[in-house]
Amino acid sequence: MKSFVTTVIASSFLSLGLANPVNVTERAPGGGVYLCPGANWTPSNLCQHIDMTNGGCWTxxxxxxxxxxPDAGWVCSMFVEPNNCVYSSGNLNSGGIYTPGVADLTTWNDGFTGKWNGYWFTDAKTVQCEYA
Known part of the structure; x- marks a missing residue:
């Protein structure tokens, strides 16, 4: 009787697809990043929530x-070249930004590139996000 019950349970798991679970590191849940052209999430009518694919690039x-x-579980970086999320000496990368993000890029210094406070406010042209 035990082996019959074990067989029924095992076949139930197989039919549900639980015997070979999907590797959770290969899939990212929905999410992305909330962006605004002004400091402190303004003007709200122009702010956008962008649903990102893992590693996606948005101009x-x-x-x-x-x-x-960035949404919870996501990390985003800014780049200086439009349509380009590949780091190079000419395409600086801000380094990772995590939830809750940066409300005021006019005064923010990434502490990574050596650029002055507010650099990314005017020089960010592209955003890339990854599920961390």
Whole structure:
């Protein structure tokens, strides 16, 4: 009787797809980043939540980026070249930004590139996010 019960339970798991679970590191849950052209999440009518794919690259549509807030579990970086999320000596990377993000890029210093406070407010052109 024990072997029959074990067989029924095992076949139930197989039919549910639980015997070979998907590797959770290969899939990222929905999410992304909340961005605004002004500091402190303004103007709210222009702010956008961008659903990102893992490693996705998004070009900022505004002249400035004032606020950036990755969703929980995501880390985002800013780059200086439009349409380019590949780090190079000419395409600086801000380094990782985690939840809750940076509300005021006009005064923020990444502490990584050696650029002055507010550099990323005017120079961020592209955002890349990854599920961490």
């Amino acid at each position: 900022i549509p505004w002249q400035t980026l004032g606020s950036i807030g």
